[in-house]
Amino acid sequence: MAADSSENLPKPLGLLAELTHRCPLGCPYCSNPLALDPGRSELDTPTWARVFDEAAALGVLQVHLSGGEPGARRDLVEITAAAHSAGLYTNLITSAVGITAKTLDRLATAGLDHVQISIQDSEEKSADHIAGYDGAWVRKQALAAEVVKLGLPLTINVVVHCANISRIETMVDLALSLRAARVEIAHVQYYGWALKNRARLMPSREQVEQAVRQVETLRQKHHGRIVIDAVVPDYYARYPKPCVGGWGRRSLNVTPAGRVLPCHAAEIIPGLEFWNVREHSLGDIWRSSPAFMAFRGTAWMQEPCRSCARRDIDFGGCRCQAFALTGDARATDPVCHLAPNHDEVVALAALQDDMPYAYRRISSS
Amino acid sequence: MTEAPPSIANDSRPRLPRGVRLVHNEAQGGWVLLAPERVFKADAIATEIVKRCTGAQTLAAIVDDLAKTYSAPRERILADVTALLRGLADKKLMEL
Numbered sequence: 001m002a003a004d005s006s007e008n009l010p011k012p013l014g015l016l017a018e019l020t021h022r023c024p025l026g027c028p029y030c031s032n033p034l035a036l037d038p039g040r041s042e043l044d045t046p047t048w049a050r051v052f053d054e055a056a057a058l059g060v061l062q063v064h065l066s067g068g069e070p071g072a073r074r075d076l077v078e079i080t081a082a083a084h085s086a087g088l089y090t091n092l093i094t095s096a097v098g099i100t101a102k103t104l105d106r107l108a109t110a111g112l113d114h115v116q117i118s119i120q121d122s123e124e125k126s127a128d129h130i131a132g133y134d135g136a137w138v139r140k141q142a143l144a145a146e147v148v149k150l151g152l153p154l155t156i157n158v159v160v161h162c163a164n165i166s167r168i169e170t171m172v173d174l175a176l177s178l179r180a181a182r183v184e185i186a187h188v189q190y191y192g193w194a195l196k197n198r199a200r201l202m203p204s205r206e207q208v209e210q211a212v213r214q215v216e217t218l219r220q221k222h223h224g225r226i227v228i229d230a231v232v233p234d235y236y237a238r239y240p241k242p243c244v245g246g247w248g249r250r251s252l253n254v255t256p257a258g259r260v261l262p263c264h265a266a267e268i269i270p271g272l273e274f275w276n277v278r279e280h281s282l283g284d285i286w287r288s289s290p291a292f293m294a295f296r297g298t299a300w301m302q303e304p305c306r307s308c309a310r311r312d313i314d315f316g317g318c319r320c321q322a323f324a325l326t327g328d329a330r331a332t333d334p335v336c337h338l339a340p341n342h343d344e345v346v347a348l349a350a351l352q353d354d355m356p357y358a359y360r361r362i363s364s365s
Numbered sequence: 366m367t368e369a370p371p372s373i374a375n376d377s378r379p380r381l382p383r384g385v386r387l388v389h390n391e392a393q394g395g396w397v398l399l400a401p402e403r404v405f406k407a408d409a410i411a412t413e414i415v416k417r418c419t420g421a422q423t424l425a426a427i428v429d430d431l432a433k434t435y436s437a438p439r440e441r442i443l444a445d446v447t448a449l450l451r452g453l454a455d456k457k458l459m460e461l
Contacts, residue, residue: 014404058392061390061393089399113399151383153401155401181384181457182402224455
């Protein structure tokens, strides 16, 4: 790629700011990496403020304040205020455990635009078991009520897997009763912790097909009352998902310790060189860091992607999944039915067990 | 031909709900509607309509204003505005 191609360089829309990997919950499908950043390595408030200013200058419109549990940061209000004053749309992605009503009120005053709360299940006992935290379910509902009371828009996020896939309808009903304007039905994506727990989480093809039909029925039933967005489980898909809308194309992710990734799972790919906001500006990283250059565009592709009519639609699928399942990050995402090793994915999806969850946690080493 | 969307009361005062806003962004090449975890590019017509949805003006006044500004037939403007606002309201991006 020519060095003076900045005119053609895509502009990112969204920044995922992983403020911390600390979290009271232990969800076995956590999207954080297996090797979590310890609290002492976290970026400080002024550095985040600088990152937000640089993000806005790059064209970023929305920042997703996430984690771990962002409420574990004592400076969450200051961080939110900094993102707001950079002109960014601020979205808080929270487990609700660790955010008090008082903090929420201060966040709203600081310019918070939207809150997303995760719910593990519509049944209390199952929800707390999945989260690995007794009492989480009740606290989530209490915070959701506070969000609505403050007049902030609320999204309920439900991560779907074999333990709760039969309760999609009641989970949507729960989101309605909490007065959410939007609910995300997000089937587990199998990276990191979820990959480790895959055999305990993976639903059957029949369950997934039924869930997809059910979401369509619920959309019609609740049309105009609640927006239902769904992330489909790609192991059973025909084509891969256009992961993060294309590598280095629409979004970036800053880890608690300041490494900038094209997607939250990218660190599993060996040999990628990530730059850190402590040493580089976000603009330099977006334009020139080796990790962002690695799979941007289509020149890196192999067959069957290289000559595929869909190469600019799904961008070869997900690089992390390609690596996790084939050992080659340049391979076609094997969930694609055109991929040479697609049959192995079908076989992997069929492996199920009922072993206890390996809950996510920061190792003490 | 698709079915016409249900009409909106003339005295309705459409406005963007909290958490939804229309912003101009040079880097993204124009007007965009920012919403919870979603971004919509707004074309010139949508921008002119949404800009007027502040909760201060009635639907009738917005349509009159647009018809006058663009010297276009009122019925045509009303149909365009209704279709846009209904579509946005269904996505929870507009309060009617």
